[in-house]
Amino acid sequence: MVNMKxxxxxxxAVAAVLGVAIWALSAGLGIGFKEEGGISAxxxxxxxxxxxxxxxxxxxxxxxxxxxxxxEMEVVLGLPANRRVYxxxxxxxxxxxxxxxxxxxxxxxxxxxxxMWVLGERNKKKTAIVTIVALAAIYVIFSLxxxxxLPEPFFM
Amino acid sequence: MLNxxxxxxxxxxxxxxxxxxxxxxxxxxxxxxxxxxxxxxGIALLYPLTFAFDGVQGIIMLLGVYCGAIYGGSISAILxxxxxxxxxxxxxxxxxxxxxxxxxxxxxxxxxxxxSMFGGVFSAICLMIFAxxxxxxxxxxxxxxxxxLALFGxxxxxxxxxxxxxxxxxxxxxxxxxxxxxxxxxxxxxRFTFDSTYLIGGISFIPVLIGVFAFSQVLSSVESCYxxxxxxxxxxxxRVFPTFSDLKRVMVTLFRSSLIGTFIGCIPGTGGDISSFIxxxxxxKWSKYKENFGNGEPEGIVAPESGNNxxxxxAMIPMLTLGIPGDGATAxxxxxxxxxxxxxxxxLFTNQPMQVYTIFLGLLLANIVMGCFGFSLIRVFSRVVNVxxxxxxxxxxxxxxxxxxxxxxxxxxxxxxxxxxxxxxxMNKTQFSMSAVILGIIxxxxxxxxxxxxxxxxxxxxxxxxTRPICLxxxxxxxxxxMSPLYGQTVKKIWKNRKENRKx
Numbered sequence: 115m116v117n118m119k120x121x122x123x124x125x126x127a128v129a130a131v132l133g134v135a136i137w138a139l140s141a142g143l144g145i146g147f148k149e150e151g152g153i154s155a156x157x158x159x160x161x162x163x164x165x166x167x168x169x170x171x172x173x174x175x176x177x178x179x180x181x182x183x184x185x186e187m188e189v190v191l192g193l194p195a196n197r198r199v200y201x202x203x204x205x206x207x208x209x210x211x212x213x214x215x216x217x218x219x220x221x222x223x224x225x226x227x228x229x230m231w232v233l234g235e236r237n238k239k240k241t242a243i244v245t246i247v248a249l250a251a252i253y254v255i256f257s258l259x260x261x262x263x264l265p266e267p268f269f270m
Numbered sequence: 271m272l273n274x275x276x277x278x279x280x281x282x283x284x285x286x287x288x289x290x291x292x293x294x295x296x297x298x299x300x301x302x303x304x305x306x307x308x309x310x311x312g313i314a315l316l317y318p319l320t321f322a323f324d325g326v327q328g329i330i331m332l333l334g335v336y337c338g339a340i341y342g343g344s345i346s347a348i349l350x351x352x353x354x355x356x357x358x359x360x361x362x363x364x365x366x367x368x369x370x371x372x373x374x375x376x377x378x379x380x381x382x383x384x385x386s387m388f389g390g391v392f393s394a395i396c397l398m399i400f401a402x403x404x405x406x407x408x409x410x411x412x413x414x415x416x417x418x419l420a421l422f423g424x425x426x427x428x429x430x431x432x433x434x435x436x437x438x439x440x441x442x443x444x445x446x447x448x449x450x451x452x453x454x455x456x457x458x459x460x461r462f463t464f465d466s467t468y469l470i471g472g473i474s475f476i477p478v479l480i481g482v483f484a485f486s487q488v489l490s491s492v493e494s495c496y497x498x499x500x501x502x503x504x505x506x507x508x509r510v511f512p513t514f515s516d517l518k519r520v521m522v523t524l525f526r527s528s529l530i531g532t533f534i535g536c537i538p539g540t541g542g543d544i545s546s547f548i549x550x551x552x553x554x555k556w557s558k559y560k561e562n563f564g565n566g567e568p569e570g571i572v573a574p575e576s577g578n579n580x581x582x583x584x585a586m587i588p589m590l591t592l593g594i595p596g597d598g599a600t601a602x603x604x605x606x607x608x609x610x611x612x613x614x615x616x617x618l619f620t621n622q623p624m625q626v627y628t629i630f631l632g633l634l635l636a637n638i639v640m641g642c643f644g645f646s647l648i649r650v651f652s653r654v655v656n657v658x659x660x661x662x663x664x665x666x667x668x669x670x671x672x673x674x675x676x677x678x679x680x681x682x683x684x685x686x687x688x689x690x691x692x693x694x695x696x697m698n699k700t701q702f703s704m705s706a707v708i709l710g711i712i713x714x715x716x717x718x719x720x721x722x723x724x725x726x727x728x729x730x731x732x733x734x735x736x737t738r739p740i741c742l743x744x745x746x747x748x749x750x751x752x753m754s755p756l757y758g759q760t761v762k763k764i765w766k767n768r769k770e771n772r773k774x
Contacts, residue, residue, distance in 0.1 A: 121700045129440050136447055143459055147730045152722030155459040158714075159450045165443040173436045189699055195496035202492050203692055206667070210688055213671065214681055222668060229664035233492070248665050252672055260322040262676040 118187035119177055126174040133166030201232055217267035222249050278627030282635060287327050291632065294334025295639045301335070302342020303654045304662065305352045306491045309339040309542075310705075313602045314483040315666070318476060318673035325610035326625050330632035332606055336599055337636040340542055340579050341386040341644065346655045348378045348571075349505055357542025357578040360550040364563065364570030369505075372566045379648050380510035381571040384517070385524060387641030389576030392528035393535065393583025394634040397590075401619075401630075404591040408616035413723035414734045416593075416615070418744035420717035423594040424709055425751040426538045431703035438706040439752075441697070445710020446717075448473050455715075456722055468682045475605050475711055476677045477687035482704040483602070485670045485691025488663055490698060495659040502656050507649050512568075520572045523553045531577035535584020541597035542578035549577030583633060590614050590626065593716065598705035605712045 136159055143156030177184050190196060205228055212221040226245040235241055256262040281287060294316065301312035312335050320328025343355030348365035361382060369375035411419070424442060431438025451462045452472030463469040512520075527549035534545040553573030554563045563570045585596025586603075593615040595601035607614055612625050619626055643651070674687040694704055728734035736742055 118700070125437070125440070125700060133443075139462060143454075143461060147725055149726070149729055152456055152726045153718075155454040155457045155461055158718040158721070159447060159461060162443045162446040162450065162714075166440060166447070169436050169439045169443065173440075176436065191699065193496075195493045198496055199489050199493045199695065202489065203695075206688055206691075209671075210681075210685060213684065218672065218675070226664045226668065229667060230660050233495070233660040233663060235658075235660040244661050244664070248668060252668065256672060256676060260319065260676075262322065262672075263679050264672060265675055265681070 116189045116191050117185050118189055119181060119184035121189050122173055122177040122184055126170045126177070129166050129170035129173070133163045133168075133170060136160070136163030136166065198232060202229065205229065205232065213265050215268050217270065218264045219249055219253070220267055221265075222252075274623040275627050277624045278631055281326060281624065281628045282330065282631035284327075286323070287330055287632075288635075290323060290327050290331040291334045291635055292639055294331035295338040295636055295643060296334075298335035298338020298340075299342035299345075299640065299643055299651050300338075300654050302339035302354045302358075303345040303651055304342075304657060305346050305350065305354055305655070306487075306494065306659075307354070307662075307666075308483075308487065309336065309343075309355050309357070309599045310483045310602060311487050312336075312339040313599055313606075314479050315669050315673055317479065317602070317606055318677045320606065320610070321677060325612060326628045326632075329603075329607060329610060329612070329629060330636070332603060333629070333632045334636045334639065336603065337390055337579065337582055337633070337640050338643070340582060341383070341390075341575070341640050342651070343578075344382040344386065344575055345379065345648070345652055348382060349375060349503060349652055350655055355542070357546055357581075358574070359543060360546040360574035360578075361571060363550065363574075364565070364567045367564065368566030368568075368571065374566070375505050375652075376507040376510045376648075377512070377516070377568075378566070378571055379507065379652070380512045380645070381516060381520065381568050382575045383510065383641060383644030383648065384512050385520070385527070385572030385575035386579040387637055387644065388524045388572075389528040389531050389578070389580035390582055390637030390640065391634060392525075392576075393532040393580040394630065394637055395583075396532045397583040397586050397633065398630045401587050401591050401626075404587060405616045405619040408591055409620070411616060411740065412738070413720045413727060414738050414741045415744065417717055417720035417724050418735065418741045418748065419592050419594060420713045420720060422744045422748045422751070423538065423592075423713045424717060425748040426594075427703065427706035427709055428752055428754050429538070429540065431706050434701040437697075437701050438703045441702045441704070441706035442710040445707040445712075446714040447710075448478065448707075449711045449714030450718070456719065468680070473686060474678060474680075474683055475609065477674050477683040478690050478711060479602060479605065479708060480670050480674050481687040481690030482694040482697075482707060483598075484666065484673075485687060486694030486698060486704070488666050488670070489691065489695040491659060491663055495663070498659065500658050505652055507652060510645055510648050516568050519559075520568050523557070523569045523573050524576050526552060526556070527573045527576040528580045531580025532584040534577075535581035535596055536587050538588055538594050538596050540581070541585075541599075542581045545581045546574035546578040549573040579637070582637075586629075586633065590618060590629065591616060593713075595709065595712070598708070601705060601708050601712055605708070608712070 140156035140160035144154035145156045145160045146154050209225050227241045230241045298312055301307045316335050320331055340357055343353050343358030344361045346352050346354040347358040347361040348369045351362050351366040353359045365378045368378040427438045427442040428435050454461050530549050531545045534540045550573050553569045557569050585600045588594040589600045589604055595604045674684050724734050
């Protein structure tokens with residue numbers, strides 16, 4: 115079981131690393147002030163890096179001090195409902211790749227039924243109708259009325 | 271001025287603008303009525319559509335979505351006891367009993383429509399009256415004051431971060447950092463681009479917005495609808511126009527709640543949810559029918575509804591005049607205005623007066639259209655509460671892809687959107703605030719440029735921020751706002767003790 119204490123430790127570590135990295139990269143851009151040009155390019159990002167590190171440290175201290183409180187706060191990440199979310203995330207990543215190759219409409223013919231199936235819809239007729247109506251509506255609104263260019267398949 | 275007003279009327283009343291307003295308001299009501307879809311998500315999803323139109327026309331469409339979605343939340347609150355948006359949570363207290371226990375859903379929906387329209391129109395009129403006056407005062411501001419204002423805007427992350435203020439601060443810093451990626455406007459140096467052509471122009475605001483407000487929210491819906499049994503709700507709606515006796519009974523409450531809502535909207539960091547509960551509480555306090563609250567009291571419906579819709583005009587006063595967003599939704603609207611080349615702030619009123627008046631009229635019309643929709647098509651809108659999640663979720667996912675791609679015709683934007691959507695899901699789980707990230711991205715650039723400009727004015731001396739009274743006041747308010755979580759609980763305890771002592 116994941117609790118907020120563990121999450122806060124991870125968040126503190128990630129934020130601290132990110133903050134330090136931002137600070138280090140900002141230093142390469144120059145930190146300070148010049149009368150002619152205003153603040154150097156790295157000054158503002160360095161401030162954001164500093165805020166990040168500061169907040170990470172305070173979060174770490176707060177979590178250590180209120181250890182009990184955060185231990186009792188559960189972060190739900192491993193239930194079947196979460197696993198379904200991870201499956202949808204996976205589908206989305208695959209869809210991104212398909213979108214590039216097959217274009218919006220053909221990949222949509224795969225995405226919508228796949229998502230409906232994952233969400234528990236087993237009625238094939240309903241799935242087909244929803245897919246066709248949704249894609250037709252996108253075509254009419256975006257392509258015909260607004261003239262928006264949408265991803266096209268590689269063969270077009 | 272009269273020329274500008276005439277031009278604004280012509281622009282706002284043009285057939286295309288009116289059509290967009292009607293489409294936006296209708297879409298907003300539908301989005302608000304569906305439980306799980308928020309006002310922010312509605313604006314984020316429909317935002318890319320606005321690029322197909324002239325700047326102000328697109329913004330007016332978004333105003334329609336904004337007003338419509340706040341109102342739409344009351345439909346599911348009344349019919350299902352599930353608020354469509356957090357701003358309608360207080361409406362369930364009396365709306366649901368009136369619709370179910372008393373068997374008068376039409377009356378409840380009619381009262382909520384009346385309250386929403388009245389509150390929205392009232393706040394739009396307040397916006398028209400007060401915003402130009404505030405802008406006149408703000409015209410005397412220099413870069414130091416602008417920096418302090420931007421900082422104040424960023425400081426409201428403490429209010430929008432309901433889960434954890436520290437994580438809100440981290441999210442805000444992340445947003446500020448994202449805003450620095452790309453070519454530095456002042457020095458021309460590349461920042462954090464890592465030789466990527468995409469990053470030279472910076473990370474686009476739209477993919478991040480759609481990712482954190484729409485994509486991540488739909489992922490959360492995928493989780494929340496697990497094992498949910500679909501139940502179709504058949505509602506027979508009869509008369510929706512409030513009767514004369516109902517109107518007489520709620521009139522004072524309507525005015526009071528609209529006034530409170532507008533005022534609360536002006537305070538950055540608040541929002542419709544806070545306003546609706548305060549208005550409900552005040553209505554109960556002043557009502558002759560206190561004992562009827564919770565059992566379908568008409569005042570208990572109009573108070574939160576007029577209160578939450580009045581926030582729309584109130585929140586736009588600091589947004590348009592000072593460039594400070596009142597809540598998450600106005601933060602997105604602020605970004606939308608900036609992308610369309612309309613820079614909110616006091617200079618907006620002198621540089622682009624026609625656009626300002628068009629926005630004023632747009633908000634007013636959006637509320638009127640919303641009321642007309644509510645009274646005439648409520649039977650249609652009430653059916654959307656029955657749309658199953660298995661249909662809704664795939665369609666919204668498709669819309670996030672279409673919206674993101676149509677902005678720049680870039681697949682990289684799509685990858686960025688998916689990345690931030692997935693990141694947003696986990697950030698939501700661990701009490702991060704998405705509004706804080708967006709606030710950082712939107713206001714970071716303004717804050718940095720004015721910080722640099724102010725230091726140039728003072729030849730590098732930080733005293734400029736402490737010797738100018740208005741700047742100092744805003745800086746102090748920013749510090750107080752940022753530190754509020756530290757003393758907020760203590761102040762609340764003191765107030766509670768005092769109240770109890772008085773009662774005792």
